[in-house]
Amino acid sequence: MYLFGMENLVWVEISKNALQSNINTFRNLVGKDTILCPCVKSNAYGHGLIETSKIFLESGADWLAVNALYEARSLRSAGVLAPIYVLGYIALSDLEEVLNLDLRIVVYNKETVSRLGEIAEKLDKKAKIHIKIETGNNRQGVVAEEIEDFVKYILSFKNLEIEGLSTHFANIEDTKDHSYAEIQLKKFNEIVAMVENLEIKIPFKHCANSAATLLFPETHFEMVRPGISTYGMWPSDETFLSFSNERKMNISLVPALCWKTKIAQIKTVPSGEFIGYGCSYKTTRQTKIAILPVGYYDGYDRGINNAHVLIHGKRAALRGRVCMNIIMVDVTDIPEASLEDEVVLIGRDGDENISAEQFSKWADTINYEVTARINDRIPRIYV
Ligand SMILES: Cc1ncc(COP(=O)(O)O)c(C=O)c1O
Secondary structure (H helix, E strand, C coil), X not given: CCCCCHHHCEEEEXXXXXXXXXXXXXXXXXXCCCEECCECHXXXXXXXXXXXXHHHHHCCCCCEEECCHHHHHHHHHCCCCCCEEECCCCCHHHHHHHHHCCCEEEECCHHHHHHHHHHHHHHCCCEEEEEEECCCCCCCCECHHHHHHHXXXXXXXXXXXXXXXXXXXXXXXXXXXXXXXXXXXXXXXXXXXXXXXXXXXXXXXXXXXXXXXXXXXXXXXXXXXXXXXXXXXXXXXXXXXXXXXXXXXXXXXXXXXXXXXXXXXXXXXXXXXXECHXXXXXXXXXXXXXXXXXXXXXXXXXXXXXXXXXXXXXXXXXXXXCCCCCEEEECCCCCCCCXXXXXXXXXXXXXXXXXXXXXXXXXXXXXXXXHHCCCCCCCEEEX
């Protein structure tokens, strides 16, 4: 966990209470009978795969969703016994491990089905699979015209069990107009009915990410797969506004992540001098600059140029370009700043707060990318 001696210089604090509170919020939203399967892919959106997963499970989550086999393997190695659902593709050559680790996987091609069917028979095990249905995302998925044939093909393998039918919304969080999501949901319901007409009982139908779980109870079915909001972030401003306008309830999502570093040097730069690569910033007064040991390798986006950090609860503006391992900030108006003082890159310090959403606006991206791209090597500390 503590690699490269970084733990004293750059670290991420994760609030256990915040994670617990968000899981409680989702439990209240979906009720006790719906499987709550938070997405912990991509290092739990930057929050740390193993610890976050354990906190989620202790807080009442039922299953965990990961993207890749290596994530599922890490969870099993860490002693996690809960059901794990793998959302992403698994190479044909790795399918035996799916059975050995007792994973649920999503399927959408016949090659996976036949290989898994053969391996399951050889090992004398049952493989639990969830069919991904194409309803309008045009990512993974089996189209409506092929679904009956696909289901019958699966049923020809006696060691395969169709445990779930799933789909994923393409346009539910980026907009306040949910007509496309409604079309997808209708299509999903039609295809579910088609499959169930084949006299097969499907235990778990699921399609709800955070936005769907928050906004549309009719998407909950037997299981929900929220990601971003279990970490305390709204999927978008539009989702927040839609929720406030359309659902007659109050919830509070509590951001769990705080990203910190320490001042590595303070220096005084005369007026009219340049700071950093490309001479992109020129001082207009004698300036006190703090050097911070974090850069784009750590996930502090190089595209950012108009941002600030927090030191002693005050804003210190970024000066010059983000380097690979260093950024420079202006502490002229924070005279108390000194070597190794704590710096907040994302999170609260006194009355000031830098949210992941604020950071994402500086970086011209979304909150998801901001937290997911904080380098995995940086220690996560659970407080
Ligand atoms: C298939 C699938 N389900 C659920 C989620 C969770 O989405 P969100 O983080 O918006 O809740 C994702 C995230 O990308 C996903 O790919």
